[in-house]
Amino acid sequence: MLLLELFNNPSSFIHSGESPLETYKFTIDEKQYTVSFAGGNAISLQFNSPKGQSITGEGDAIQVFSNVLKCVDDFMKRRDPLSISFGARKNQPSRVKLYNKLAERFAKKFSNYTLHVDRDETKDVFYHFTKK
Secondary structure, eight states: OHHHHHHHOOOOOEEEEETTEEEEEEEETTEEEEEEEESSSEEEEEEEBTTBTSOOSOSOHHHHHHHHHHHHHHHHHHHOOSEEEEEEOTTOHHHHHHHHHHHHHHHHHOTTEEEEEEEOTTOOEEEEEEEO
16 A cells, blocks of 8 residues: 555656756655656657666655656646657666556556557667557
């Protein structure tokens, strides 16, 4: 039950920018995180921790990603893009595992999108949500 509570109680965020680049920022334990959306109808999603895109191992991943989901939810409601994509490097297995869970959560929440998961020649993982 604690896991669901953490996912359902995200912090507040600050939104800035307009298409083609919008950002959301939120703070957890005095650390600022950024979720960026770039593109017109085909959106690329990027997430940055205080240490960039590397895994810090310092934060509460569930709390951080509940906030990411909240930012994505707000973005999707406002923009309703044709597609949205994000990816994880194979050399970061904990990130791949977390992004798999995040993709599952997105798929449930945004049922009007179809999820496709691809791996490139380097075995990096890419998640593509396309409007049905």
